């Protein structure tokens with residue numbers, strides 16, 4: 300039931316806060332989080348009828364419906380998220396959708412301490428966008444499952460991070476190279492974004508690649 304990606308996402312959540320899973324779909328991540336962090340509240344949010352019904356059925360089938368720490372909401376993005384939820388999960392979505400969800404309720408970032416994001420497009424643009432909102436990379440995990448390469452990132456507010464390429468492991472770097480085909484494609488992509496310190500980045504990247 301739980302894919303490698305879902306397990307990795309649950310591991311990125313520290314369990315320090317109540318968590319809202321936006322776009323919960325089948326609810327597998329929300330269910331895993333509710334079991335893993337019994338003392339935290341999980342809010343599973345979905346805005347489409349079919350997936351929302353699946354979500355409810357899966358929660359019932361797991362026996363979690365009564366007196367459980369998991370609640371559901373049939374609503375859009377962050378609309379129904381209150382200030383009890385300081386950890387927000389946005390997984391399995393494209394960058395534009397993620398950006399729109401955050402911008403629609405931009406005032407709510409005042410209480411959100413961490414975002415766990417699995418963004419399927421424009422990975423480096425996402426990092427730049429989050430940086431503008433004062434969220435830095437706390438942890439990155441790049442993983443491959445069924446021939447798809449996923450970028451999972453935990454962002455934290457007001458966290459001063461070290462350089463991106465210092466943070467990722469050699470294994471992550473190999474997957475990054477695989478995703479972009481070669482070194483120069485990654486550097487070209489990164490150079491579109493000013494929040495990356497390009498020369499340092501290039502230096503670190505080449506140094507790391509040479510050490511693989």
Ligand SMILES: C[S@@+](CC[C@H](N)C(=O)[O-])C[C@H]1O[C@@H](n2cnc3c(N)ncnc32)[C@H](O)[C@@H]1O
Pocket residue numbers: 321322323324325328344345346347350374375376377389390391392396400417
């Ligand atoms: C590809 S699924 C990913 C499901 C799950 N988060 C995962 O990572 O396995 C994306 C889900 O997000 C939902 N979704 C997209 N935009 C949304 C929004 N603004 N508010 C709530 N749900 C949304 C979709 O209906 C869909 O069920």
